[in-house]
Amino acid sequence: MSFSILGTGMYVPPRIVTNEDMSKIVDTNDEWIMQRVGVKERHISEHETAAEMGCKAALAALENSGVKKEEIDLILAASVSGESISPSVSCMIQNLLGVHCMTMDINAACSAFVFMLETAAGFFARGRAKKILVIGAERLSRIVDWEDRGTCVIFGDGAGAVVLGEGDNYLDSVFDVKGGDNVIDIPQFQGKSPFFHREAKKPYIHMKGQETFKFAVTAICRDTKELLERNGLTFDDISYIVPHQANKRIIDFASVMLKIPKEKFYVNIDRYGNTSSASIPIALDEMNHKGLLKRGDLLLLPAFGGGLASAACIVRW
């Protein structure tokens, strides 16, 4: 027993910020951003929090699934950009939904969606839940350094959600963590302790581009190949690879290294930027509404990000 995906939902804030808009904030231009990252525009929140966006995505997923919010036994949420450390984003989503159930956040940065699916699968396997809401919700505009042209152009805000029910459609998964803050780091506010004497890091997203690129491409290639091999599958058996949308260049080069056509990958980073834990569920919801997914289709979901953590899974639609 694992689960089936019963429905999907997403929400992005209405304000669209184009590359031309970005060029008025930092020294950049459309050509540079498109070539280096592959982002054309991103949605940026003007007043909604990560939890508020997460709640809207959750409501859309509930509607799509036909499941009533009162039926939800567990809310799993992920965010690196929630307003508060406590209450967690999942607590605030529960509050906004007006339901009563267990909630918890999973912190695995951009890989969190797959970590949440794995956690959910465990609850189903133990018979502890019949319906689970899984949500990635991010207001990354809160934690990007708007003076750093290398990073602020990459990210966007938004939320994606899925409703899971009992089933057997989570086929397999792999996880890998190489703990360290050298390549990607999002420090917290250091506080004002008069006794703590380490130099404060700026509480923004810090990322080394080349190392992140290599880590990400390596993770996609290694994890997808391992999953296919141990399940006796090939890329021909997979309808779509739906990767975390971190950078178009990562996806393009992974397709070169894996020797599979780019069309096998679902890509929407051009319209949303990197939305961290929300990117895979946003992509799934778009695909669902475009009618790209048929019952029985096998999807490969590779994710990678801060931690450094990476993960991938195969789900049957």
Place this chain on the structure above:
Amino acid sequence: MVFEKIAALLAEKLECEVSEIKPETKFGDLGIDSLDVMELLMSLEDELGTEIEMGENKVETVADLVAMIESKQN
């Protein structure tokens, strides 16, 4: 050896003659950005079957990349 491999990979990527790639050629002048350099490095790792850590090395020219890879091989 390493230079020839890099030159061949670069020529293929840039769709130019191999002879146009010189050791002193700067990646920036070829319109090659830092992620392209990583792609080159990873393609070479694949061919050579070894992992090459960038570390703190500054790689501006083709010769810089050759030197870095050769130092890791020895």
